[in-house]
Each structure stands twice: as C-alpha cells, then as structure tokens.
Amino acid sequence: MTTRKIMSAFVWSFCFLMGTTAFAQDNNNVTESGNVEKAAPRDGFYNRYLHKEKQVLAYDYIHEKDVFWEKKVWRLIDTREKRNHIFRDEHQVGEAAFINVLINAGRVGDITLYHHSFVGGEFSTPMTQEEAQVVGQSTDTIITFDPITFEEVIKIVQNDLNWEDINTYRLKEVYFFDEETSKLDVRILGIAPIIDRMDDNGNSINSGPLFWTYYPELRETLARTEAFNPDNDAARMSWEDVFEARLFSSYITKESNVYDRRIQDYKTEPMAMLLESDKIKEGIFHFDHDLWTY
Numbered sequence: 001m002t003t004r005k006i007m008s009a010f011v012w013s014f015c016f017l018m019g020t021t022a023f024a025q026d027n028n029n030v031t032e033s034g035n036v037e038k039a040a041p042r043d044g045f046y047n048r049y050l051h052k053e054k055q056v057l058a059y060d061y062i063h064e065k066d067v068f069w070e071k072k073v074w075r076l077i078d079t080r081e082k083r084n085h086i087f088r089d090e091h092q093v094g095e096a097a098f099i100n101v102l103i104n105a106g107r108v109g110d111i112t113l114y115h116h117s118f119v120g121g122e123f124s125t126p127m128t129q130e131e132a133q134v135v136g137q138s139t140d141t142i143i144t145f146d147p148i149t150f151e152e153v154i155k156i157v158q159n160d161l162n163w164e165d166i167n168t169y170r171l172k173e174v175y176f177f178d179e180e181t182s183k184l185d186v187r188i189l190g191i192a193p194i195i196d197r198m199d200d201n202g203n204s205i206n207s208g209p210l211f212w213t214y215y216p217e218l219r220e221t222l223a224r225t226e227a228f229n230p231d232n233d234a235a236r237m238s239w240e241d242v243f244e245a246r247l248f249s250s251y252i253t254k255e256s257n258v259y260d261r262r263i264q265d266y267k268t269e270p271m272a273m274l275l276e277s278d279k280i281k282e283g284i285f286h287f288d289h290d291l292w293t294y
Contacts, residue, residue: 048226054238056223059187059216062178070176071284074254074262076194077169083249086228086242087169097163098227099193101239102213105221106132114212122172122190122212135211136161136195161195161210168194170209171250175284177291184288188215188243215243252277 079087106113192209222239
C-alpha cells in the first residue's frame with residue numbers, strides 16, 4: 001500500500017470518528033451529576049434551522065405625497081375552510097397552532113397585545129404584561145366535598161384557552177395606490193383572533209376579538225415560526241410567507257365608511273353579505289384597472 005493510500009485511509013477514518021462523535025454529542029445531554037442522558041431521536045435525517053435564521057425584508061418607504069388613493073378594509077379568515085386548515089395545524093401538536101404563536105409571543109414580550117377598542121382604533125389600548133400572561137384564561141369555582149368530613153371544599157380552577165375554539169381571525173389592512181411605483185398595493189395592519197363568548201349554560205353571548213396584534217411588529221416572530229406546507233415537507237413556509245404571499249382564503253366584512261358600519265349591519269342574508277363583500281373587492285380592482293388606458 002502506497003503512502004498516499006495510507007494517508008487517504010487515515011483521513012477517512014478521522015472524519016468518520018469525528019462525525020460519529022459529533023452525532024453522539026448532538027443526541028446526548030450531560031446532567032449536573034455527570035450522567036449522560038440520551039436525547040429523543042430526531043424526527044428526520046437532518047436538522048432544521050434555516051427558518052430560525054430568516055431575515056424579514058423591510059417594506060419600501062412610502063411618502064404621504066405619493067399615496068394617491070387608499071381604502072381600509074377588514075377581512076375574516078375562517079379556519080374551517082379547506083385552504084385555511086394550516087391555521088388549525090391539525091398535523092402537529094396544539095402548541096403549534098397559530099393562536100398559540102400569537103399568545104406565546106405576547107407573553108414573552110416579543111410583541112404587544114392590544115385590547116379591542118371601539119374608540120381610538122384597534123391599537124389604542126395596549127395590554128400590560130400581567131394582562132398578557134393570563135390572556136385567554138378563565139377561572140372556574142368548583143365545589144367538592146371532603147370524603148372524610150363531608151365538608152364543602154371550594155377549589156379555584158384555571159382554564160387555559162383551547163386552540164380549537166378559535167375558528168376565525170380578523171385582518172385589518174389598507175389598499176393604496178403608490179404614485180412612485182404606479183401600482184396598487186396592500187399592507188396588513190393587524191390580526192385578531194375571534195372568540196365566541198358563552199354563558200354558564202353554554203349559550204352564545206357574542207363574539208369578538210380576543211386581542212389585537214400589530215402586524216408590522218409581529219412580522220419578526222412570524223418569519224421565524226414554521227407553517228405547514230401541504231405540498232412539500234422539505235420546503236416549510238413561515239407564517240410571514242403565508243401572509244405576505246396571501247396563501248389564505250378570506251372575505252371582506254367591512255370597509256371604511258362614514259357610518260363605521262359592517263356589512264352585516266345593513267345586509268342580513270348570508271348570500272347578500274357575500275355579494276356585498278365581492279362588490280367591495282371588485283370596486284378596488286376596477287379602481288386600479290380604470291387608471292390605465294389600453
């Protein structure tokens with residue numbers, strides 16, 4: 001065996017030993033007592049980390065003088081629709097559901113959660129950090145009896161929000177025509193999960209936003225959080241990809257108007273409400289279309 005072959009064999013052996021050592025270190029944890037605990041097996045054959053390093057692309061600067069026209073609209077995303085099933089994330093554990101992404105980001109202080117307000121706009125009343133820690137939680141009083149003394153025992157139980165109870169999300173966005181680029185564009189301003197409020201007997205009281213999140217502040221968190229891609233497991237999307245590429249189905253529930261009323265306030269039948277929603281969407285499209293001469 002020549003010297004070159006011996007050196008080649010040595011290099012390959014060294015690389016193999018280093019690789020197996022690194023693999024063993026990655027899959028084992030050393031405790032304070034010095035014992036080695038084997039980590040849980042990896043669900044795959046490579047580590048996923050690229051989504052955690054994704055950088056958010058800043059929006060183009062828009063000057064007020066360049067905004068020729070704008071219109072605020074409110075949309076509703078129904079997670080029970082087939083295209084919106086990723087918001088429910090039935091393929092993973094409940095902690096990965098979109099509602100938990102918002103709540104956890106608010107609890108750790110990455111974003112600010114806002115109370116729903118009819119006066120001053122959706123982002124006028126921020127929650128305190130103490131309020132963000134208990135958002136979505138409810139308290140129940142349970143009366144039990146001691147099996148020995150038969151005395152009443154009152155127990156306070158803290159109930160966490162069930163992610164399956166959030167069926168819809170509300171978006172606030174603005175369409176505008178930018179004279180600098182000569183194009184119609186849209187920017188999302190806020191996202192709010194909608195919760196159905198029930199009384200003690202299980203009867204529906206009302207429904208409304210659990211809280212509001214400011215989307216420009218939320219983008220950083222969404223860009224580093226994976227969303228399920230139904231077409232390719234190797235190309236996981238981020239939640240920012242879902243919103244920026246508008247990979248969701250929604251319909252308009254309100255446009256800015258002098259009466260500040262929603263579609264359901266002047267249209268009562270479901271079909272009439274959907275037709276009015278399409279009418280608003282078509283109006284925005286035709287405004288852009290009519291600006292050009294062919």
